[in-house]
Amino acid sequence: MEPLLRVEDLRLYFRTASGLVRAVDGVHLEVGRGRTVAVLGESGCGKTSLARAVLRLLPRNVAHYSGRVVLDGQDLMGLSEEQFRQRVRWARLSFVPQAAMNSLNPVLRIRDQVAEPLWLAGLVRRPEEAQEQVEAALRRVGVPVDFADRYPFELSGGMRQRVAIAMALILRPPLVVLDEPTSALDVLTQANLLNLLKTLRWELGTSFLLITHDVATASELADDVAVMYAGQVVEFGPAERFFRQPLHPYARALRASVVSLREERPPTPLPGRPPSLLSPPEGCRFADRCPERFDPCGQPPPQVSVEGGCVMCWLYAQEASRAR
Amino acid sequence: MPGDLLLRVRGLATWYELRRWGLFHQGWVRAVDGVSFHLYQGEAVAVVGESGCGKSTLARTLLGLVRPVRGEVWFEGRLLQTTEDWRAYRRRVGYVQQDPYGALPPFMTVRRILEEPLVVNGVRSASERRARVVEALEAVQLVPPQEFLLRFPHMLSGGQQQRLVVARAVILGPRLLVADEPVSMLDASVRAEVLQLLRALQRQRALSVVYITHDLSTVRHFCDRVLVMYAGKLVEQAPVGELLRDPKHPYTQALLAAIPDPDPENATRLRPVPPGEPPSLVRPPAGCRFHPRCPAAIPGVCDRKEPLDFEVGPRHLSACWLHEGAVVAEAASVAGADPS
Numbered sequence: 001m002e003p004l005l006r007v008e009d010l011r012l013y014f015r016t017a018s019g020l021v022r023a024v025d026g027v028h029l030e031v032g033r034g035r036t037v038a039v040l041g042e043s044g045c046g047k048t049s050l051a052r053a054v055l056r057l058l059p060r061n062v063a064h065y066s067g068r069v070v071l072d073g074q075d076l077m078g079l080s081e082e083q084f085r086q087r088v089r090w091a092r093l094s095f096v097p098q099a100a101m102n103s104l105n106p107v108l109r110i111r112d113q114v115a116e117p118l119w120l121a122g123l124v125r126r127p128e129e130a131q132e133q134v135e136a137a138l139r140r141v142g143v144p145v146d147f148a149d150r151y152p153f154e155l156s157g158g159m160r161q162r163v164a165i166a167m168a169l170i171l172r173p174p175l176v177v178l179d180e181p182t183s184a185l186d187v188l189t190q191a192n193l194l195n196l197l198k199t200l201r202w203e204l205g206t207s208f209l210l211i212t213h214d215v216a217t218a219s220e221l222a223d224d225v226a227v228m229y230a231g232q233v234v235e236f237g238p239a240e241r242f243f244r245q246p247l248h249p250y251a252r253a254l255r256a257s258v259v260s261l262r263e264e265r266p267p268t269p270l271p272g273r274p275p276s277l278l279s280p281p282e283g284c285r286f287a288d289r290c291p292e293r294f295d296p297c298g299q300p301p302p303q304v305s306v307e308g309g310c311v312m313c314w315l316y317a318q319e320a321s322r323a324r
Numbered sequence: 325m326p327g328d329l330l331l332r333v334r335g336l337a338t339w340y341e342l343r344r345w346g347l348f349h350q351g352w353v354r355a356v357d358g359v360s361f362h363l364y365q366g367e368a369v370a371v372v373g374e375s376g377c378g379k380s381t382l383a384r385t386l387l388g389l390v391r392p393v394r395g396e397v398w399f400e401g402r403l404l405q406t407t408e409d410w411r412a413y414r415r416r417v418g419y420v421q422q423d424p425y426g427a428l429p430p431f432m433t434v435r436r437i438l439e440e441p442l443v444v445n446g447v448r449s450a451s452e453r454r455a456r457v458v459e460a461l462e463a464v465q466l467v468p469p470q471e472f473l474l475r476f477p478h479m480l481s482g483g484q485q486q487r488l489v490v491a492r493a494v495i496l497g498p499r500l501l502v503a504d505e506p507v508s509m510l511d512a513s514v515r516a517e518v519l520q521l522l523r524a525l526q527r528q529r530a531l532s533v534v535y536i537t538h539d540l541s542t543v544r545h546f547c548d549r550v551l552v553m554y555a556g557k558l559v560e561q562a563p564v565g566e567l568l569r570d571p572k573h574p575y576t577q578a579l580l581a582a583i584p585d586p587d588p589e590n591a592t593r594l595r596p597v598p599p600g601e602p603p604s605l606v607r608p609p610a611g612c613r614f615h616p617r618c619p620a621a622i623p624g625v626c627d628r629k630e631p632l633d634f635e636v637g638p639r640h641l642s643a644c645w646l647h648e649g650a651v652v653a654e655a656a657s658v659a660g661a662d663p664s
Contacts (some may be wrong), residue, residue: 219591
């Protein structure tokens with residue numbers, strides 16, 4: 001079956017004072033219907049740029065933007081900016097930005113803020129018409145309805161985050177991009193919010209593209225995991241495999257660096273730092289830090305298909321050819 | 325058991341005054357409100373709690389940056405009383421800040437940043453300063469030191485910046501290190517590295533460390549003992565293994581249950597979370613401060629009487645009426661009057 005979202009060879013380069021930054025450099029990704037894909041990686045690996053490229057929320061200094069973003073069988077790259085705004089954003093693909101709690105408009109009441117997608121989609125003409133839907137949306141995310149007349153500063157961080165989610169869900173889009181939805185929240189608030197996202201998934205069947213650097217958070221929601229490194233997805237596959245037995249050496253190192261509460265094994269830090277996206281190495285981008293580096297790693301690694309996904313590493317290319 | 329007692333804190337309270345229009349007294353924010361604990365030499369203790377529970381105020385008090393309104397701090401067997409006592413004490417305490425980039429002056433080189441505390445504390449000889457700077461850089465594994473001396477903070481990665489902050493904190497040879505959320509601004513992959521460095525320094529130099537964090541998952545491999553803080557009070561104190569294995573206080577239990585481990589099964593179940601939010605520190609609830617959210621609250625007890633520190637095991641204290649009947653610890657929270 002055709003997945004809900006298919007991203008093919010997506011590239012997003014930025015022009016900066018020091019040169020061309022290849023923030024997203026040939027990303028392949030799939031989000032199945034009702035499934036959640038977690039995009040994991042260190043900061044600066046291009047996770048947020050990937051989210052922006054999918055949502056087409058581009059800053060002015062874009063130098064190059066290409067590839068295919070296919071939502072529900074339709075290639076979004078073919079749409080004009082205006083068509084995208086009218087038909088896709090909020091309605092079929094919405095966004096909960098990083099630190100969403102600080103992204104609410106401070107001078108709008110919660111009620112008006114949450115109703116905005118309704119206005120943009122032309123579904124309401126008078127504020128009274130929006131009221132019912134706004135209240136339903138707030139109830140769905142567990143915000144008391146009498147908060148609707150408050151301003152964002154009167155709400156706690158967790159509540160503001162819920163409001164941002166209510167806004168993203170008000171048009172019932174099939175896919176929501178969540179950029180670090182819980183990173184600034186307390187442990188209990190975080191658990192609460194993840195519970196909410198799980199319930200929404202089960203009840204509404206919404207798919208999420210979850211951008212996070214926190215492996216433990218990812219495990220709370222992910223069906224599939226895409227591990228990003230230096231602008232590329234180096235491993236994509238079922239969450240089960242990533243958490244138990246990741247394939248790519250970077251995915252393994254990332255998994256082993258996690259500081260965990262219950263696991264006996266102490267974490268192993270990952271030495272070194274990711275390469276600059278200004279001039280990434282020609283071959284495998286992880287080669288410099290890779291404990292399993294061998295001869296072919298100087299060449300760009302192939303995309304090797306493995307069960308339920310793919311991995312971008314010479315180690316598995318060898319195995320595949322040997323098996324043949 | 326670690327060495328001798330380094331720090332003893334009894335009934336410590338740090339309140340901030342609330343004033344309307346900056347003039348008229350309105351009340352007190354009881355950020356730290358009757359905290360008692362011990363810290364041994366060479367011991368690393370984590371203080372965990374949610375934001376707004378007063379853990380950073382506790383850190384600031386232990387650093388001597390704010391003076392408590394009440395309570396006693398004993399350092400190396402001496403009670404800190406006068407401003408002079410506090411000043412002398414402050415020289416023995418190092419501070420590792422939360423945000424390394426914000427904590428490092430952007431226009432100073434690594435060398436000047438590290439020399440500054442030496443200059444302030446009267447190390448006159450330039451060659452001695454230089455030697456100590458190099459030694460501090462080596463201690464935090466910013467090697468070779470020559471490569472780092474002339475760099476500016478922005479030329480370092482986040483992990484390296486935090487190492488530099490650690491180097492600055494230990495360069496005067498403190499007895500106590502207060503680290504306020506030292507890894508929360510760092511990437512997950514470098515967190516383990518910085519925590520391991522702090523742990524190694526603590527062991528090599530028999531340093532005592534107070535590690536403030538909201539993230540219980542980082543305490544396991546890096547601390548000896550954990551103090552759990554809620555709404556200005558310590559609710560539970562225990563050796564780390566025991567706390568994780570057998571938490572006694574309902575708040576600790578809730579906190580532990582809320583923390584995910586990387587396990588794909590997590591996606592299939594909801595986590596139990598207590599209802600409500602932490603109380604206001606201006607008018608905290610009577611009795612136990614957790615009772616409005618507590619699943620095990622005893623009506624007529626928990627909402628009336630403030631719990632004492634009950635000794636539920638060796639070196640394991642729980643401030644909860646469920647454990648009434650256990651021995652009451654010596655340094656029980658001191659009920660006190662308004663400091664005004």
